[in-house]
Amino acid sequence: MSLQRDIQRERLFFLEFLALFTGQVTRKDLVSRFGISEPAATKDLSLYAELAPGLLNYDLRRKCYVYGDGKPLFTHLVDQALFSLTGDRPLATDPEHAKRLSSWVSTSIKRKIPVSLVAVITRCIYQHRKITANYVSISSGDKKRELSPLAVVYDGLRWHIRCFDHKKEEFRDYNLARFSEVEQSDPSDITLEKDQKWNTEVQLKLVPHPKSNHPETIRLDYDITDDAKYVSLRACLVGYFLRHWPIDYSDEGTENPNARHLFLKNKAELIRQGVPEWTFSPG
Numbered sequence: 001m002s003l004q005r006d007i008q009r010e011r012l013f014f015l016e017f018l019a020l021f022t023g024q025v026t027r028k029d030l031v032s033r034f035g036i037s038e039p040a041a042t043k044d045l046s047l048y049a050e051l052a053p054g055l056l057n058y059d060l061r062r063k064c065y066v067y068g069d070g071k072p073l074f075t076h077l078v079d080q081a082l083f084s085l086t087g088d089r090p091l092a093t094d095p096e097h098a099k100r101l102s103s104w105v106s107t108s109i110k111r112k113i114p115v116s117l118v119a120v121i122t123r124c125i126y127q128h129r130k131i132t133a134n135y136v137s138i139s140s141g142d143k144k145r146e147l148s149p150l151a152v153v154y155d156g157l158r159w160h161i162r163c164f165d166h167k168k169e170e171f172r173d174y175n176l177a178r179f180s181e182v183e184q185s186d187p188s189d190i191t192l193e194k195d196q197k198w199n200t201e202v203q204l205k206l207v208p209h210p211k212s213n214h215p216e217t218i219r220l221d222y223d224i225t226d227d228a229k230y231v232s233l234r235a236c237l238v239g240y241f242l243r244h245w246p247i248d249y250s251d252e253g254t255e256n257p258n259a260r261h262l263f264l265k266n267k268a269e270l271i272r273q274g275v276p277e278w279t280f281s282p283g
Contacts, residue, residue: 121161131181212261249280
């Protein structure tokens with residue numbers, strides 16, 4: 001394949017990605033991303049429509065191409081797609097394009113989540129629609145739920161979907177790997193602006209563990225140059241952060257300092273500010 005065809009292939013991959021995961025794509029998306037002219041973008045969209053019939057339909061009212069439930073032309077990786085949607089990593093047909101050095105990434109034993117399932121959820125986030133989902137939890141097993149998905153959360157280990165649960169009438173996080181079936185449903189008027197814990201920002205005060213033999217090493221590891229390391233987070237995400245990093249969040253710093261290098265200094269303040277109760281539960 002020539003260089004020019006490689007470049008066009010990247011554009012076709014990108015427009016399919018937008019259609020699949022956001023539900024729509026425009027000429028402007030291609031112009032902005034690749035610096036091409038509008039006629040060139042039109043040619044790309046026409047070519048893609050020929051190669052993958054049924055996936056793109058032109059919406060005259062919205063003046064854009066919308067997802068039409070056809071078969072994707074390219075293979076998409078869930079992690080790559082979600083990292084790209086959250087702005088963390090570059091998007092390319094070949095994930096190796098983002099790798100610059102020989103490396104190793106921890107082996108995952110997580111369930112492989114179908115791209116088609118994830119794409120339904122992300123499209124519904126973009127299009128402000130509800131989903132009807134089969135969701136399995138440890139406490140209540142497999143249940144059908146009506147949710148309004150609102151945001152994607154990555155805790156360093158797992159992907160979560162921030163949703164409004166219409167039966168429980170509350171905002172909650174749902175582990176993406178526990179969705180077994182998802183269907184697009186009705187339009188939703190629920191927005192993140194109504195989610196108090198999402199919109200409440202708190203600041204964690206982290207210091208070297210008080211029982212550490214070498215606090216200066218911990219200061220170097222975590223770039224603690226002042227009295228503490230201050231980390232700003234949404235109130236509903238504090239629990240994920242505490243479990244991802246080696247932080248002792250007990251009341252008196254009673255955990256093993258060799259395993260928990262940092263100590264949460266302002267736990268009581270965070271509780272007063274409305275950080276959820278489960279955040280500080282053991283485990």
